[in-house]
Amino acid sequence: MFRISRMKYKNGSNGIVQNLFARQSTATAKKTTESANESQRIVIPKKIDRGPTDLLYTLSKTVGRDPTAAHYKYHDDPYLIPTSLYNRDQYALSKESGKQTAQWIKQQHAKLFNSKDAKPPIEAFFPKPVYTDESEVDLKCLEDSVESLNVCDAILIYRLLTAKNVTVPDELKQNILELVCFYNHKDPIPFDMFEARGSAEASKRSRDAKPDVWVENSFADQLFQSIEPKTPAAYNTMIRGLYKFSSLERAEELYNEANEKKIPLDLATYNSFIRNINKPGVTAEMRWEQIKITLGDINKRQLKPNVKTLNAILATIKAGGNIHSIIDYAVQTMAEFQALNIEPSLETYAHLLDIFHGKQSPPSNVIYQIVERIEKNPNLIAQGPDDLTFFYKAMVVCRFRLRNSASLARRIDNIVTHSDNIKFLGDAQQEQFYYRYFLTTILHNETFAEFIRTYDQLVPETYSLEPSVADDIFSTINITGTIQHVPKFWTDIVISGISKRSQLNDSILALMTTNQPLADVKEHDGLVDQFAEIAWTIYQNAMNDQFASARKEELIPATRLANIVILLLQANRHQNARTIVESCLEQQKDKRIIGCLTDEALSAFIDSCVVNKEPRIAIQCVAYSIENGVGDAIQFGRKIVQSFTLETNEIKRITDLVGQDVLKSAQKSTE
Template identity: 25%
Template sequence: MSSTVAQNYSTSHFLCQSAAPKQTDSAEEIVIPRKKTWDKLAVLQALAATVNRDHTAVHYQFQDDPYLIPRTSPEFRLYALSRGSGCNAAKYIVNTYPHLFQKDFAEPSIPCLLPEQLEPLINEISVDALKERIRLRKVRASVDLYDQLMQAGTPVPLEIGNTLLDLLCVYGDKEPPREDQLEPREAEDEGEVTADFQKKQRGRPRKASDLLSVTWRVDNNAERIFSLMPERNEHSFCTMIRGMMKYGAYTKAMNMYTDLLNNRMKADVYTFNALISAVPELKEMYNERVDLILELLKQMAEQKVQPNLLTFNSALKSLRKCGSIAKGLSLQIINEMKYLNIEPSLATFDHLLAIFYKPAAASRPHTDIIFEVFDEIEGTHFEPQDPDDVNFFISAMRLCLDLKDLELAYRLHKILETGNNWMLLGDSYQQSIYYGRFFNILCMMESIDVVLKWYKTLIPSLYYPNVQGVKDLLQALDTENQLHLIPNIWKDIRKLGHSNKQDLVEEVLELMGRDKHSPELQVTFADCALDIKAAYKREQFRNIQWTATSLGNVTVLLLRGGRIQDAWGMLQLFKTNNRVPGKELLDEFLDHAKESNNKALALDLVKLAGAFSLPATSELFDWVMKEFELTDEEKRSLEDLDATSSDSSGSDQE
C-alpha cells in the first residue's frame, strides 16, 4: 500500500514472530542452463498469441458445432448446461460399462480418457484391500472392511487409519458424488444436523445448499473410528478438526483443537486456516472475533507454524464480518505479508476492499484504498491461488459502479485483460455480472459513440445483455438524442430473446413515439412498429399482452409513418383487447385527417369514438363539422351519432 498507510500502521510482526524474511545474496552466482525446458503448451500458447478475439463470434466453447451456436441469452445458458450434461453422460457410460471400451485405438493413447477402475480387485479381508477401497473412494466399503479388520484383530497401520479419516472427513461420511451423477440426498441426514448449525440457522429459511453443506452427524463413522484408533498423531487430530469445520461442527472442532494442544501436539497450517475461517461462526461480537483471530495467529507463531497465503486470506475473510474495527488490523496483515515475502492474490485485495467498503455504511467510504489497490496490481499477471480469486473483478466493478468512477472501471478492465487474468473472472454467470456492470457504467457516463463501440466489442463474444443492460443502452441513446438507432437495437433485442419482455418492448415503443421526427425516420419507426406488432402476435399466449399504452404507441408510429390502414387496424384492436384509446391518439388522427384533407378518415374516427361511447365524441363531432364540408346525409348521420352518444353519457352519469 502507500507510504502514508505504512506509516499509520507500521509492521509490528506480532502475527508470526517466528517466521523470518527471505534473505537475498547480492553475490549470488548466475547459472546459465544448458538447454531451455519448454512447457508442453508452449507451442499452442505461442500460436494463440498471434490471433485476436473475433468480436462478432460467440464464445469459443460453442464453435465445434455451428448449429448449436446460441443466439440468445437463454440459449447460451441452455447450451452450456447441455454441453456439460453430455460430458457427464459420456463419463457415465464409459465408467459404468468399461468392458465395452477395452480396445484402445487412440494414437497417441491418452490415459485420462480411458475408463477408470471403479470396482475393487482385491476381495479378501486385508490391509491391502482396505488401501484399495480408500484409493477408489469407497466410503461405506472402506468403513465395513475396517470394522472387519478390527474384529479379526488385524492391526491397521496408523498411516492407513489416517488415510481413512481423510476420506471420511472430506466427504462427510457419505459416498462421494461421481462427476457424472448428482450429489446424493439422504433423508436421514437432514434431521441430524449439528447444534452449531441449528443455532446459526435459527430464524432463517433453510436453503438447499445449507442441507447439502451440513452433514456432520453426531457419533458418525469418523468420530467412531477416531476413538477406536489405538494411537493418534497430529495428522489424526488435524483431519478431524478440518472435517468438523467443513461440515459445520464448529464447537466440536474447537474442542478437538484443545485436545490436540493438551496432547502436546501442534496443528498444521491448513488446520489453522480452517480455524481462522470459522471465527465468525464461533463468536458473536466483533471484538471477540478480532481477539480470536489474533489469538490463533499468535498460536501459530508460538508453535512455529509457517503461514501461507491462505492463512492471511482466511484472516481477511473473517475480518470482513468484524465491522469497522477490522480496518486497522487488515492493513497490518497486508504489511505482515510483505514482511514474509508472501505475494497477495486477487482474493486478498477482494477481502481488503470489502472491509473498507460497506454497502450499508452511513459514513463516507475510504475511497483512497481502491486507488492504492489498483496501483498495486496494475500490470501484474495473476495465477489462481485461492478459490475466492474469482470474486475480485465482479466486486471491484460493483465498487466502480457505486462510486460512478469511469476511469476506475477502465483501469479495472485493463487489469482484467493483462496476461491471463481474464481466466480469473469465473464462470459464465460471473462473467455476465462483470460485463453487465461494466456496460452499465459505460451507458451511464460515457458518450454514445464509445458506448456503441463497446457494445459491438462485447456482444455476443463475451456478453449477452439482460433486460436491464438493454434498458441502460436505450437510456444512453435517449440522453444523447440518438433515437434513430432504436430500430437496429430492436433487431438485437429479438436476437437476444428479449422480445417477449413486456416492460422492455413498451420502453422501445415509448421512445419512438414520444416525439415527431423526420419523415424518413418516421417510416423506419413504422416498420419497426409493425415488427413489434408481429412479436406481440407471436407472444400473445405467453407473457406479453397489449396494453392501452403499447397499442397507442404502435398506432401513432404507424400513422406518422404513413401506414393509415395499419394504424386504423390498430384502433380496432383497442376494442378487441378491451382497451380505450386516449384523447391524444384521437387528436393525432384528426390532425392527420386535416393535413391530408381526408374527410372519410375523420368521419370514421367520429363513428369509432361513438362506438366506444367516449366523452370526447361531441367535441370530435363539432371539430369535424367545422373543418370539413359535409353533405346533408353525412351531417344527419353524425347528428344521430352525437345524440346517441349524449344519451349514453347521460345514462352513465345517472
C-alpha cells in the same frame, strides 16, 4: 530461441548442432565450429514435461484474444452459436449432458468397452468398476478408488475390507479420511464437467441455497474414532472438514481437545479456525482479540503465516461491527503481513474492497492503490476460489462507489484482458455481472460514441445484453437525442432474448414516440419505417407470448398499444394500426388489455381513417371516446361528418353519440 540444422562432421557422420540467433563475427563462428568438431560431443538438453495443449497455448499467445469471437465451446456450428445468456447455459450444459450420456452407456454396456488394444491403455475409455456388498476387493481396489476420487466406492470398499478383518495401513486410512472430509461423503463432479461445476457453484451463491452441512455420525466420524493412536494429521483433517461443512460446535470441540492434548495443529487448520470465529453475539473487538490469540499460537508452533492466513483474518474482521474499527484492524493486519513479505492475492484485494469501499465505508482511494499494484505485475496466479470475486467487486466499486471512474474501469479491464487473466472473471454468471457494470460505468462517464466503440467489442459474443443495461442505454439516447442508434440496440435486444420484457418495451416505445425522426437529418433516413417495424414486432410478441404469465406480464397496458399505434401511423401502416385499435374497442376488447388508448393515439387514428375512407371504424372510435372519457368526442364527430359522405344509419349513430349540434356545425362550416 534456436534453430536446429543438420551438419556433416569431418568423419562423415551426421550430427545435430544448435545455431543461436545472435550476432557474432566470422572468426568467432569459425572458432566455435572448430571446437565443436574437435569435441564431437552432443549435449542433449534435459526433457521438459509439457502438456498436450502447451503448444496450442503458446501459439494463441501470439495472436491474442479476439473479443468479438464467441467462446471456443460454441464453435461446433456457426449457425448455432448462442447469443443469449440462457441459450449459452443450455448449449454448454447440453454438450456436457451428451458426455454424461456417453458415460452412462459405457457403464450400462461395460462388456462392449473392455478391449485393451491401445498401448498404453487409456483408462478413461474403460468402464468404471462397479462394487457391491458381494464384491471381492483388496487394498489395491481401495487405493485406486482413493486416487480416482471415487468417494462412495472408497467407503464401501473400506467397509468390505474391515468386515473381512483386512488390516488397512495407517497411511491409506489417513488418505481416505482426507478424501471423505474434503468432499463430505459425496462423489465430486468430474473435473472435465466445467459447466456442471460452474452451475453447482452458482446455485450455492443463490439466496435460497441450502448449505452443504456435515453428515452427523458419518463414516468420517467412525473412521476418525478407529484411528489409534490419534495422529495430528487425523485431527487436522477432521477439524478442517467440520469447519468446511458448517459443523462449528463439533469442530471447535476437536480444536480445543487437540490443544489440551498438545497435539500440533498445522497452519491450514489454524486458518480454518480463524475464518470461523464469527458467531452470533461475538463483537468485532472479541473477534480481533481471538485472532491475536490464534496468531500467538501459530507463532508458538513456529509456523509462518501465509496469504491464506491473511485472507482468513480479513474475512473475519469484515463480518460486522463499527466500520472505523474494522478499517483500523485491516490496516494493522496488512502492515504485519507486509513486514513478513507475504504478497496479497486477489482474494485479499476483494476483502479490502469490501472493507474500504462498502456501503457504510467513508470515501477511500484504496482501489486505486490496489489497481496500481496489480498493474506492476499483471501476470496473475490463482491462490484460491475466492480470487474469482475480485474483478466483479472492483467493477461494482467503479459503478456505485466512485465518481468519474471510467478511466479506472478501463484500467481494470486492461488487466482482465492481459494474457489469460480473463479466467479470473469466474463462471458465466460472474462474467455477465462484470461486463454489466463495466458497460454502465463507461455509459455514465464517457461520451456515447466512446461507449458505442466499447459496446461493439463485447455484444453479443462476450456479453449478452440485459434489460437493465438496455434501459440505461435508452435513457442516454433520450438525453443525447441519438435516436439513429435505436434499431441497432433493438437488434441486440432480439438476439439477447429479452425482446419480450414489458418494462423494456415500454421504455423503447416511449423513446421512439417522444423523439420523432427529422426529415432534414441524414442520420434519420429510414428511421420512421424502422421504428414502425420495431413497434409492430413488440405488439406481435405481446399477443403471442406463451410465457408471459410465468413472468407475471400477461396484462397489456393500453398506453403501450397507443404508442405502437402512433408509430405505425407515422409510417402510414393503417391496417396494422387498425388491428390494434379494434382489439381495444369495447365490442371486441381483448381481456388482457387494461386501460384506455391515449387522446393522441385516438386522434391520429381517426385522421388516418379519414385518409383511408373508413367511416365505420372512425364512428366506433367516437363511441370508445365517450365511454372511456378519452379525447374530444364532439370534435371527433364533427371531423367525421365533415370528411365523409355518411349513410343514414351512420348519421343516426353519430347524432346518438354526440347530438344534432354536430350536424348543424358541420353544415355551417361546409357552407
